[in-house]
Amino acid sequence: MRHTARNAAVQALLQVEENEGYSNLVLDKVLKAFQLERRDSALTSILFYGVLEKKITLDFYLQHCLKAPEKKMNAAVEMTLRCAAYQILFLDKLPDSAVVNEAVETVKELGKTSSAGFVNAVLRTLLRRKKEIILPTGNDPVSLSVRYSVPASLISFWQEAYGAEDTERILKAFLERAPLYIRSNPLKASFQKLQSSFSDSGIDLKPCGFPECAGILSDCGAPQSLPQFEQGLFHVQDISAQLICEILNPQPGETVCDCCAAPGGKTFTAAEMMQNKGKLIAFDLYRGRVGLIRDGAQRLGLDIVTARRNDALLGFPDLEPVDRMLCDVPCSGYGVIRRKPEIRYKDVSSVSELPTIQYGILQNASKVVKSGGVLVYSTCTLNPAENNLVAERFLKENDGFIPMKIELPASIQRRSKEADHMFTMMPFSGASDGFFAAAFRKK
Numbered sequence: 053m054r055h056t057a058r059n060a061a062v063q064a065l066l067q068v069e070e071n072e073g074y075s076n077l078v079l080d081k082v083l084k085a086f087q088l089e090r091r092d093s094a095l096t097s098i099l100f101y102g103v104l105e106k107k108i109t110l111d112f113y114l115q116h117c118l119k120a121p122e123k124k125m126n127a128a129v130e131m132t133l134r135c136a137a138y139q140i141l142f143l144d145k146l147p148d149s150a151v152v153n154e155a156v157e158t159v160k161e162l163g164k165t166s167s168a169g170f171v172n173a174v175l176r177t178l179l180r181r182k183k184e185i186i187l188p189t190g191n192d193p194v195s196l197s198v199r200y201s202v203p204a205s206l207i208s209f210w211q212e213a214y215g216a217e218d219t220e221r222i223l224k225a226f227l228e229r230a231p232l233y234i235r236s237n238p239l240k241a242s243f244q245k246l247q248s249s250f251s252d253s254g255i256d257l258k259p260c261g262f263p264e265c266a267g268i269l270s271d272c273g274a275p276q277s278l279p280q281f282e283q284g285l286f287h288v289q290d291i292s293a294q295l296i297c298e299i300l301n302p303q304p305g306e307t308v309c310d311c312c313a314a315p316g317g318k319t320f321t322a323a324e325m326m327q328n329k330g331k332l333i334a335f336d337l338y339r340g341r342v343g344l345i346r347d348g349a350q351r352l353g354l355d356i357v358t359a360r361r362n363d364a365l366l367g368f369p370d371l372e373p374v375d376r377m378l379c380d381v382p383c384s385g386y387g388v389i390r391r392k393p394e395i396r397y398k399d400v401s402s403v404s405e406l407p408t409i410q411y412g413i414l415q416n417a418s419k420v421v422k423s424g425g426v427l428v429y430s431t432c433t434l435n436p437a438e439n440n441l442v443a444e445r446f447l448k449e450n451d452g453f454i455p456m457k458i459e460l461p462a463s464i465q466r467r468s469k470e471a472d473h474m475f476t477m478m479p480f481s482g483a484s485d486g487f488f489a490a491a492f493r494k495k
């Protein structure tokens with residue numbers, strides 16, 4: 053197989069479809085195997101993420117170009133058609149006829165020579181008919197699904213949970229590119245110093261204002277390859293995750309636990325907020341992921357962090373009582389669709405087991421909080437069953453805890469229907485990921 057951007061994108065998309073892991077990891081693996089020039093790597097990423105983000109919309113167009121839309125297609129042929137349709141409908145990097153010829157070559161190289169004529173015919177029909185095909189304009193879940201490329205079942209679910217208006221705002225927000233948020237490491241450099249170091253290399257770092265160390269990096273390529281990263285002057289972290297640390301509000305000298313901590317973003321921010329004084333114990337279920345926390349803490353010079361493997365569902369056998377506990381539990385991830393576009397295709401019914409796990413972790417974690425201590429529960433999802441309902445059940449079944457009001461900066465709007473110890477951050481309220489937090493204090 054030729055090492056072209058299209059072939060790489062099709063391979064990576066097929067692997068995601070076969071459930072071989074998160075999109076970013078799959079793409080990294082394929083790019084490594086293909087060894088493309090920089091420009092072709094960039095095109096591969098554009099095609100790969102473009103098709104993941106727009107799959108339902110692309111299929112709507114392609115269905116209008118098929119003679120027998122109900123007939124099941126071979127996965128490799130289908131993915132090649134989606135990539136080509138994405139190029140025809142959303143990109144103008146290559147002339148249309150070249151896109152069609154490339155797609156025909158790709159299916160041949162994938163061993164589907166018998167489908168070459170079919171691919172050619174479908175794409176030529178798309179070229180002819182693309183302006184006549186009109187996307188549905190309604191506000192029902194099926195029409196919205198085609199326009200925003202999110203499954204109708206997830207749209208109905210959000211409409212039920214958050215109302216029709218907020219649902220469309222969520223869908224619109226997920227069409228936007230996620231900014232690259234970072235947090236400067238105050239132990240090594242002030243935000244201004246980091247900003248001028250970037251500006252010397254022609255890279256723009258804009259301050260967010262709140263939190264103080266948060267900023268948006270632009271035009272920098274992979275942030276992990278920057279010298280400032282290597283020197284531990286910053287880590288990459290969405291603004292929503294930084295806000296969760298503000299809610300936890302760890303103080304210098306305290307003992308703090310982050311019980312589901314890998315890869316460690318919130319641990320790092322918390323340790324920085326503690327000015328590297330006190331103790332921060334970071335646990336995760338997976339040994340390999342614990343290594344990520346250790347590496348990051350070392351790079352950032354955060355020696356109060358101790359990272360260990362622990363299953364939070366089995367409790368915390370050797371942990372001394374803590375002043376603050378963060379339970380950033382595993383969740384369905386519907387708040388981070390902009391960064392991991394494949395999450396939108398996860399069936400809502402497939403996440404129904406999560407609240408039991410989340411509640412179990414929260415319940416165990418609550419047992420090691422000191423009297424007067426703080427317990428924060430958080431997720432990066434938009435699903436009341438994993439969010440508000442877990443938090444409500446916790447207070448109902450644990451009269452040793454009281455709700456703790458979450459104070460928000462003036463720039464962030466609270467959802468009116470929530471109690472003030474809970475907070476659902478909508479992705480449209482501040483260009484962040486969607487998340488949920490609930491805060492409790494032990495009596």
Ligand SMILES: C[S@@+](CC[C@H](N)C(=O)[O-])C[C@H]1O[C@@H](n2cnc3c(N)ncnc32)[C@H](O)[C@@H]1O
Nearest residue numbers: 312313314315316317318336337363364380382
């Ligand atoms: C949402 S992620 C945490 C993200 C992290 N707090 C950060 O900011 O970088 C949830 C983590 O929980 C871990 N996890 C899942 N089940 C667990 C369990 N039973 N005990 C401890 N950690 C668990 C996962 O490996 C995953 O790293």
